[in-house]
Amino acid sequence: MTRPDSVFSSSAAQGYFLLLVACGGGLLFSIPAGAHVSNLMEVHWNPSPVVFHLTYLTLLSLLGTFRGIAAARWDLQAWKSLPRLGAHILFGQLIVLPYMLFSRALLPGRPLVLLLLGAYAMLIAFMFSLIAFRLDRWGRARHAHTFMLQYAIFGLALLLPWALGLIPQVPGAISLFSPLCAGLRITQSASAEELAIAFAFALLMIAIQLVGIRRSTRRSHAV
């Protein structure tokens, strides 16, 4: 066990630094290269403006996983770790806020989309942090190595529902369980039903993790 670190600790700052640089790269790529339309026609690789938003969503989720693993090692009870974990994610959101506001240009006439995307990214990052937190504590209790498991689950959660949604026999709504797909739909002005599915899934997963953490805390108290 380690002392709980603040958002300004060295290990946390590394994550934030990575978030800033990578999201900045995504923002840079999202802006069309070329001063005239003829330049755009000549450049065959012209990334979509949503590159930044997907980068932001992925990296904030990764930061959540990263901080979740760190929080699991804090010398704190689970219930006391969670508000700190939330503060770490909130700080990550704060430092990319300048990028988010800059990216208003990428979604012209749709200011609500940025708000929805910001709220969804926070939920998803918190969800991944809880999953990573719970897995790490579970592994420690059983002296099992879970280091790569959190990242594997992170990768699968991003891509697997999306891939499943492409199979014609599977209902397409399942792809909204993938944060990447849900984020893409939000940027493309998702319908109310799609938003409901995406947000409900994230909230459900958070609730499941919280219940699981509470049970394991009670169990450890009982022991």
Next chain:
Amino acid sequence: MTTGRNPVRYAFLYLLVFPALLALCGSAARGAPSIEVQIGFNGHVVPERYAPLRVRVHGYDGAGDAQVVVTQQLGNEWRDTATVRQELDLVVASDGSYTTVLPIYEPLNPISVALIDEAGRTVAETSVNLRETRHLADFSLLYGSLPYSIGDDVTQVAAVDLPSSWWAFDAIRSFWISAPLPQEAWPAIARWVLSGGSVVLASGPDYFRYDSPDLREILPLDDPAIGTLPDGLLYLSGTLKPGASVALSREDVPLLVDWSYGAGHLAVMALRPVDLTEAEFTRIAETLPGSTRISMTPVSETLLGGLPVARPTHLAVLLLIAACVVGLVVVTTVARRHRWPGTIAAVCVFAGLSGWSGFLGNSSNTISTVYAINTSLHVIESFGIEIDSLSFYCSDAGRHAYALASETIPAQAPPSRLAEHPIYTFMPRPTATPWVYEHIASPGGVLTSAAEIGQKTFYSYASSPSLLRLTYDPTDALATLDNQAEEQLVDGWLVVDGQGVRVRQVSRGTQTVRLQAEGTLAALFGQAADPAPFVLQHLAEELPLQHGVWFIALSALEDVPSQQPGQEVRHLGVYVVKGGVS
């Protein structure tokens, strides 16, 4: 004792029910709507050209208006396929014959035509196979009969099949007329000549059986009259209009008089075709220029390429990244020593950076994903035609709707850089149209399919009123211009036989312009401000501006309010008026 029903009693019932059932089935069978469709001139079409379409509707009870929808399947499994759906400007309310004009792309697969009611149900459907009757190049059209052959690629047309829209002749190389036409056919033919069509009037001295106001307008002769040759043959005589010439003569007798009208050409035979020798006739057929097409596609594509991209700069993003990283380092350093002041500093620094990035660093605050240029060319003599072109570049994969100025079915133009496509270094370039993309064309608009990214051009044709009129008095070198165009014309040029002056202010109403201190066309084009030089240069290639009196005017290249955010649409109006000499 009776054990069953009385057969005699029921026989009356059968007698009543059976005829009623027959009548019911008969009326149902008679009421089932059906359609007969004819595309092209007797099925003769050219890929990538407009063709007339006639739909005959039978058995439609008129329960609401129905729409005619044409579906063209392009390509095959060996290469890309595309579906073009054309929602025609025909409102079918009852049985009858309906005509319109539509672009034909690649008639290798049968073309499906359906009648769709207001509820979206298909009430009648048929398909037309044009594989056997398609031509790979434009062909000649003949109305009437001729004593000698005018080539192998000739299609005869009946009076009932003559279209009423000039662009229905899009696939025609030359139109030979050797019998009097219905009066209502001439407006379309005259406008087609103005747009670049080529007509041979084989009337000879029977001209007055052909006469119509539109024909008189495009005829190279003033005051046509009938003369008699020494050998007793009758011939058509008259005063040559300015620009008209005798193209062929037998000794002193002119056999063929021709001239250019607008971008097109009209020739009239002075003798009846039967009075010509075969050699003379062949010479006429050989010397006759084919039809041309005025296109605004190069103009709209060039203007599109020159549009500035609305976007924030990459430098602003780099500055923002640097500022955020420095801000993070500073607040982290401060917060490690003084936690709460550091936290407050973090909130202040990133709130400040957010304000700067969102409202100052990114002042453009928008990125357009769709850029479009709409050009409308009006070519005007005593009547007018309109040629619209829409070029757009789209960088997102959504469905987008685009509007053209004229309310006709638009056609997709081949991309100007098709030959440079890298795929054709590995395989032969197909003669058909692999560049046609999925789209829905309706009168005056196009809806492109999702996932279509890149540049495309559509064009359409229409007839238009004579919004500008020009007369020129050569003695005083004075031109009188009557401008009734709704859009404001910001620049104009008066050109007389290749010499011209710039008219800087083209006001609405009547104004006079004196041709003084004139310059050549090249000099005029050089003085003009963008985008006029390119437009004028293109017009000089498409129209005979070196001969006769012309007035060219441009509107400003201005933004059109777009229905959807992220779309930047601009419009350019071009007016070309051929003047009369007073």
